[in-house]
Amino acid sequence: MAMFVIVLSALVMLFAGVTFLGGWLSENPVTFLLYWAACAWLTFAAILLALFDLVVVRAQERRERQRLKQEIFGKKEE
Numbered sequence: 001m002a003m004f005v006i007v008l009s010a011l012v013m014l015f016a017g018v019t020f021l022g023g024w025l026s027e028n029p030v031t032f033l034l035y036w037a038a039c040a041w042l043t044f045a046a047i048l049l050a051l052f053d054l055v056v057v058r059a060q061e062r063r064e065r066q067r068l069k070q071e072i073f074g075k076k077e078e
Contacts, residue, residue, distance in 0.1 A: 003049045010042040 017025060017035060025032045
């Protein structure tokens with residue numbers, strides 16, 4: 001859910017920054033940089049959450065594979 005909210009927020013910021021906030025952002029370079037830095041930070045956070053999710057899913061898959069091997073063959077593999 002957090003990943004969905006972060007990606008959606010980044011997409012809304014991207015759309016708003018390119019369309020109707022473009023003129024306002026171009027007036028002040030500091031505002032421009034802060035706005036796009038916040039958008040980049042949200043994007044980077046979404047990428048980190050995706051990588052974390054990937055690691056968690058792989059660890060769960062590895063544990064489940066070991067459990068199934070033990071259940072099928074009846075011995076613990078190292």
